[in-house]
Amino acid sequence: MTIASSSPAATGQAVELTVVRRDGSSTPFDATKISVAVTKAFLAVEGPDAGSTHRVRDLVTDLTGRVVTTLTSRGQHNTAQPRRSVQVEDIQDQVELALMRAGEHQVARAYVLYREERTKARTPADPSGITEKPALTVRAADGSRPPLDVDRLRIVVAEAAAGLDAVDPELILNETLGACYDGIAQHEVELALVMAARSYVETEPQYSFAASRLLLDQIRREALGRVHGEPRQASQADMTAAYVDYFPRYVQVGIEAGQLDPELGTFDLDRLAAAINPDADLNFTFLSLQTLYDRYLLHLDKVRYELPQAFFLRVAMGMALREDDREARAIEFYQLLSSFRFMSSTPTLFNSGTTRPQLSSCFLTTVEDDLSGIFSGIRNNALLAKYSGGLGNDWTPVRGVGAKIRGTNGESQGVVPFLKVANDTAVAVNQGGRRKGAVCAYLETWHIDVEEFLDLRKNTGDERRRTHDMNTANWVPDLFLQRVEAGGDWTLFSPNEVPELHDLYGEAFAAAYAEYEAAADRGEIRVFKRVKAVDLWRRMLTVLFETGHPWITFKDACNLRSPQQHDGVVHSSNLCTEITLNTTVDETAVCNLGSVNLVAHLTADGLDADLLRDTVKTAVRMLDNVIDVNFYTTPESERANQRHRPVGLGLMGFADALFRLRIPYSSDAAVEFADSSMEQISYHAIEASSVLAAERGRYSSYDGSLWSQGVLPIDSLANLQAARNGDVVVDESTRLDWDALRQKVLRDGMRNSNVMAIAPTATISNICGVSQSIEPTYSNLFVKSNMSGEFTVANPYLVTDLKARGLWDQVMVSDLKYHDGILAGIERVPADLRELYATAFEIAPLWLVKAASRRQKWIDQAQSLNLYMAKPSGRALDELYRSAWRYGLKTTYYLRSQSATHVEKSTLKGTDGRLNAVAITVPAPPMPADLPLPEPTGAVCSIDDPDCEACQ
Structure with missing residues (x-):
């Protein structure tokens, strides 16, 4: 290691130090060893967390610099000898002296003890007698x-x-x-x-x-x-x-x-x-x-x-x-x-084999536009949540503020007061204390109440029109984003005056919407409001950043690729945005979930295809069985589940699999693995459902479905391409023999209307000891909080790698704590490990979108996709969410962002390059002006929030 002198007498020539070991051998001088030793002394005196404080880290840096300056300046008078040797003991003496001069006497004493312990370790131990503790009772x-x-x-x-x-x-x-x-x-x-x-x-x-x-x-x-x-x-x-x-x-x-x-x-x-x-x-x-x-x-x-x-x-x-x-x-x-090759969802684990076997995970409802229908929907929420169900409510049919109420000749107060009741019901029904009732309300972007809907999670304003415990999501038609990009207007309506829009999508929606706008211009519609589409989009993104809600989900992609478009309309997703099933006032969509553990199917060469096929075959059978043994709390849910028999097979441990395969998340190889792994799961899941159809019979509403036409999820991409005139960026490559599978489905049918959905898996991944769902690693060392308490979690793959390179010690633990589990600021960690173990906020979010796009082409439902942004801005958010839309995603989930102070602390030397390694670009015009974003209000979803059951 070459050290440049800072002495006033310096000639400008660097002094190269060599350390002479006690056995007489030599090694290059390494200043980081001084930092490690001094840090250990501070840890011994001030506790294991001392190394993560600014005071200690600044002192260690300063003291190390003083020692280096002293050692190098000794040779400055002799410019003919730029190289010189120092003894180990001499270095340690200077460290001890620097600590004493800095007034850190206790730490200096600890360092002396450290030296003594190292000396004892080099001498044979004295086999003396062992002092035993007195006998205890x-x-x-x-x-x-x-x-x-x-x-x-x-x-x-x-x-x-x-x-x-x-x-x-x-x-x-x-x-x-x-x-x-x-x-x-x-x-x-x-x-x-x-x-x-x-x-x-x-x-x-x-x-x-x-x-x-x-x-x-x-x-x-x-x-x-x-x-x-x-x-x-x-x-x-x-x-x-x-x-x-x-x-x-x-x-x-x-x-x-x-x-x-x-x-x-x-x-x-x-x-x-x-x-x-x-x-x-x-x-x-x-x-x-x-x-x-x-x-x-x-x-x-x-x-x-x-x-x-x-x-x-x-x-x-x-x-x-x-x-x-x-x-x-x-x-x-x-x-x-x-x-742990497969794990059923939490409701199944809670209730299977019990006297109340409510095993289903997700319920989607449409709320009818009258008092009886509204409160029937809220009642059903309570009944469905009682036994661990997560809820998604389609509130779009409910008329908006100012709409006429025929029965009383009065005016409606809109959808928000009823959402408040739904929010409080979710809090009241907490599944016996095992987990909170959880619900998400969906509203289409053309609803007259959408602007007030955006404010539901704010911490300011009229508390009677706030829903702090309920999730919310925008159900966005393609036409809206096309108007945003074209700089056009957008018209808000009350659904009672435009009843067709709720059930239309694609070109049919666009045509009907234009007709209603013309009718409004002619004075034929009573309640409407015209806004700039880009202004509404900006407000949606601003509120999403401020409060974490409403999420952005895409109506047309969900419907155009739905296998069940012959039998209804997808009006919303569920609590976690991975379920896309049809709903009516007479049918509550139900989905039964479980997840494949990718890591349990890995070999040195990648996924074990035969083992994965066996796992998926058995898993689909288990999920199908849930439908028949299930305890249904409402007739609407039983009717829908028995008719359509949807299941949702997902995955978990994706990040762990990348670690095992030595693939950084922010890489083309990771995107390819997302594609190939999901293709295998999709193929085997469809095959397994078709095998069950041959054994047990097809689901009741099979005839007329995309399945019955030989159109598999990969084929339904063509529907989206056609509706958007090719304005979709999706890789359509395949690897397996899909023609053979199409012929099998046409011959034997399908047992289940839907077979795949990627849920968050927060709790079941904990049970299996793997990373959640498709999530990147949030931190390499953190304390996880949930309903069971607080748990220290260290990335075992990283620890193994650091051990192999002689870098895992208490100081590294201290460094990880200081840098919030992020390696970017720890210079002694090699670059390849910093890249492999980059955490969520270090990864450009487009990588997440690209990987999700590759999965989505194989999935007949959707995926819970969290997006992470270390440095949000209006332009970045706009480009990110329009990228998600253009890359063919059906839904997005939480937007995770860091506070400014947290970013400042964590974004140290070496971080910026990786954050900006991939520019987010889409083939569309940018926003006319950037959008200034306020600091989050505190309502942004926190990672592993013990009170948040949306991810469980």
């Missing part, structure tokens, strides 16, 4: 005080560390014993074990698995004791036999408690128990198992009696109730779930 439930069983703790900790080469069981045991006291309660001992392991997660991700296994020991004691009616403990080695004995008793306890369906008791329980794989319990991370414990495992009076593998088997049994060989199918379903 444990306070049992009956008041007795048996001695603390240290031998059992040692066994449990050893099991927790088995196979985890980076986990030190003695470290966990000693930490635990240090926290124990005489008379400690048994549950406190278990907690001490978990907390001891958990405290090391941020420095070594493997401790997350160790903490999970220690929590598992607590769950075993709790569940086995409750089922057997007496205190019981079991080690992991005991569980092969223990599960066999436990499972039949567990089912009986659940039936007697009125929680499990009595039909489960008629299964061959011994056969099922023998199929349980206890070792699958070892695959949970701590976050996974804690989430399962807090929210999913069945309990009586808050005492869990359901073990994790019993949970998966119960869910599998619930979905196999109508199968011919129920046991064989239940085992097949169980193996898929317990292996």
Whole structure:
């Protein structure tokens, strides 16, 4: 390393330092080693978070500079020798002296101790005697005080560390014993074990698995004791036999408690128990198992009696109730779930096999334009939300402010007062405290109340016309964006005066809309308002940035590519914008969701096509079974689900798969992987549904569908191209034999009207221990908050890479904390790793749109696509959302943005180049002027908000 001198006597020639090691060998001088050592001293004195403070980091930089200046200036008098050597001890003396001169005496002392520890580490340890802690007792439930069983703790900790080469069981045991006291309660001992392991997660991700296994020991004691009616403990080695004995008793306890369906008791329980794989319990991370414990495992009076593998088997049994060989199918379903290759959605996990098996995820309704219809819709919201359903309401038919009410000869107050009632209903119905009721209201862009609709989530204004707990979304027709780009006008109407518009899209909508505008000009329409389309679009984007709502979704793309356009209209999406199904006042659209774990299907060469096909085949069968065993809370939902049988197979672990494949998210290779992976899932899902149709029969409304015409999702792109006169940017390349699949569908039909939708998977991805859905990594080290508490999460792939390069230490942890889990500002991290592990706000958002476009061409529904923008501006938002439209997306989800102060802190040297690596360009004219954006008001969606159930 060459250091330029800053001494006044300098000649301008740099001094090159060489460090002489204690063994006599030489190595180039590296100033970062001084920074690391000094930082460790500060951490030792001020705690592990000290390194993430500005004060400490500035001091470390200053002190390192002083030491370097001192070392280099010594050679400045001898310009003939620009190279010189320094001893390791000399460097350390200068570090100690610099700390003392800076007044950091405690830190200097810590540095001295650090030097002593390093010296001791180089000398053989003295095998002296070990001081043992006095014997401790444990306070049992009956008041007795048996001695603390240290031998059992040692066994449990050893099991927790088995196979985890980076986990030190003695470290966990000693930490635990240090926290124990005489008379400690048994549950406190278990907690001490978990907390001891958990405290090391941020420095070594493997401790997350160790903490999970220690929590598992607590769950075993709790569940086995409750089922057997007496205190019981079991080690992991005991569980092969223990599960066999436990499972039949567990089912009986659940039936007697009125929680499990009595039909489960008629299964061959011994056969099922023998199929349980206890070792699958070892695959949970701590976050996974804690989430399962807090929210999913069945309990009586808050005492869990359901073990994790019993949970998966119960869910599998619930979905196999109508199968011919129920046991064989239940085992097949169980193996898929317990292996984490596929995971059903949260409602299915909550309720499968119970006495109220409401297993469906999403419900879409259209609200009728009269008081009876409005309050019937709100009532249905409550009933559907009660058992874990997420709701999407189409409110477009409800007449707007100023519209005439024939029955009273008065004027309407518009849709907003009723949205307030729907908002409060969602809050009131919170699914027994397990998760909040969640609903999204959709309104078409031509509705007369759309401007007030945009303000619903604001923190200012009349609280009676605000809905702080309800999501909102714009249902945008193509014609509106075409008017924006043309600089044209846009007319707002009350739906009671333009009844056709609600059910029209594409060219038919455009023609009818123009006729209604002409009628308004002739004075034939009473309630309307004309605005500049670009002004309304600017306001939509401004409010989206300020409040996170309403989301931008595209009506025409959803309808023109819908397989079911012969049987109705898609009037909205759902709570998370991935479902696009028809609704009427008589039919509530229902979708049944689950997600494939991409990472579980990866090999060194990419996706294992055969394994993926097997997974998808079984997953589609499971989802189809949901429709028949489901508990329906409204006749409208049962009618629609039975007629059309839609399911939504999605994916998760996309970012993890890229890490495994060494592909940066912001790259053409990532876009290609998004394309190829979704093509395989699409092919196998359609094939699986067609196989089920041959076995079980086609869905009732099949005739006339795009399927029945041999038009697959990839083919329906032509509809969108035609409607927009080719103004669509979508890659149409394929890899698989789609002609053969078309012929199969034409021959055998489809069991399901829709088969694919990519949901957010926030909770089920936690259970599987993988990245959410198609999301980029938000941070490489962060604290995740949800209903189960706060959890330190470190990117294990990054940690492995940093270890391999000798860069993973406490200082790196401190650096990651300081830089919010972003590598861009950490210069000692190699450039290739900074590129591979770039986080969401470092990736130009067009990469997300491009990858989503490649997926969307294969999907018959949509995908929950969050967009991230580190430095939002009006022009950037305009270009981004018009890119999403032009690239053929059906919907978008949250806009994630950072506050200005956060950006300033995180955007350090080396960041800007990557942020601007891809310019967002679209073949369309720019906005006439840039749009100044205010700071977010605080209502912007926060990542992993524990109170936000939209992503769960």
